[in-house]
Amino acid sequence: MSGSLGTATTVRPPGSDSDLGERSAAQQRTKTPYEWPARAFSLPAVLLVALLLYLPFVWTTYISFTDYNGLGSPVWVGLSNYRDMVSDSVFLTAVGNTLLWVVGSITLPVALGLLIAVLTYGRRFGTLIRLPFLIPYAVSGVAVGVIWGFVLQTQGALGQVLEFLNLPGASTRWLLEGPLNTFIMIGAASWQIVGVNALLFVIGLQSIPREPVEAARLDGATGWTMFRCIVWPQMRALTTVVIGLSIVASLKTFDIVWIMTQGGPGRVSETLALTMYRETFVLSDYGQGAAIAVFLSVVTFAASIIYLRRQLSGRATS
């Protein structure tokens, strides 16, 4: 697969690059006595992934070049599904919404998560204070969708609070107008994920060596200066991973939108994953759905490569 090189960049954990290069070089020179056991140990995982994830992927790619409605056999139509796709206004809306999701997911939840981690780390009751932020992650997606639908319906829980406080906007139709509904759903999704980001950042904070922090403290660094000069540089590698994961996850946004608006009203809040699902399972236009799936995969792939390239090269020069 042409893409495998790119993924190599994706998964290389920060810090272990050099050691890894040496090892794989040494590995290719000398044949270890454990070649057969090694193969046996890796076979089940590789087989399972190949059969249940790669094979369907190949099939979907093929279907994207055909006209197929699930019955009979697919008819080869070349690039026609892709041509239809880019000239469809719903597709363009979905691209726009998906971009909003990406930008929204790498700003709000990451920034808030970092803020919560920094403010609670090492304090008394830190773990306890972080609990409210972690609970939403464990609540099931279906329940999350139901609650937020109920908070955000026109004159729902949020409207009632605004009315009670005499604030404007009490009768805003939160979920019924685009792009407002997309912004609102990004907020709801952030509610669910912030705690996990905070937890990941706390883990990052734990791994910062004590000495430079103590030295800086003796030099009189506090608060913001301490964070900017000592803590933040050490957190960069982890931030890269958190943002990378957020990009990939946000490009695939589906559940929360499906439960809250089903992409509506009309199709104004559809994301690419939703458009693909609707084309395939609601409209039975498998070829068209497959084309969007392939487009989305290529974009996800490209985004992770570009992002990680920049991050890694940035780190090398600094």
Place this chain on the structure above:
Amino acid sequence: MSRVIRPGFLTLLGLIWLAPVYLLVANASKPAELYDPARVWAPLPDFALVDNMRDAWQKAQLGDSIPSSLLYSTIAPLTAVVLGAAIGFAIVALRLRHGFLWFVFTFGSTIFPLQMILMPLFIGYANTGLYDTRTGMYLVYTAISVPFAAFLMRNFFTGVSYSVFEAAVIDGASTWRIFWRIYLPLAKSALSAIFILQATFIWNDLLLGLTLSQSDDVRPIMPALTSLQSTYGGSALPTVLAGGLLVSLPTVALFLATQRLFARGLTLGQS
């Protein structure tokens, strides 16, 4: 000054975060006939949470789905964790040839959006008799959990000194024994962290369950629950909320009980 701002800010933020949880619990506890959409913030003295949960349980036939979901979300992540550890062990300790490429192959599959593989899986399952079977669900949940497990376990094992492996070899242990008796126990906390994450994911899965299963005793719990929202006329909101709360209890409990273990496991995974 910051002595006031910091706790004040955290308290405010925490309250905002808890507000939807409060709404969930408060309204799930209201008797269906007394529920008033215009007064969702006010609690009612009548406490009907248990009745509502029982109602949701019966209407969505959760009794049939819970054993399946329990089965999937324990056995599938367990298998995935062991398989992920096995490939990590093969790459790091046994130095599988082109190990890094195999690793990339395994982890690279997480790039695909889930929706992309749904249709072919559905057709493939229909043709092989796996559709609407527990085996089929178990296989797909395992496959989906393997890449992440492989990723973290490979990372974890690179942190284990190679001399551990060499010493075991000198003692005459077989590779199988070294894996089960030395490497797996070493990785206990990383393994549990991955297990918890994947178990939560599988328990909460909606899409795969909707697509690949149908009958009451195979279908996992989330698709069963959504039937509450959509069945003709739908159920009263307190019932739906009570159902949502009920199915979230196991994962919330698991998370809260293992939060520290979880953090520790991931730390080790990154070293």
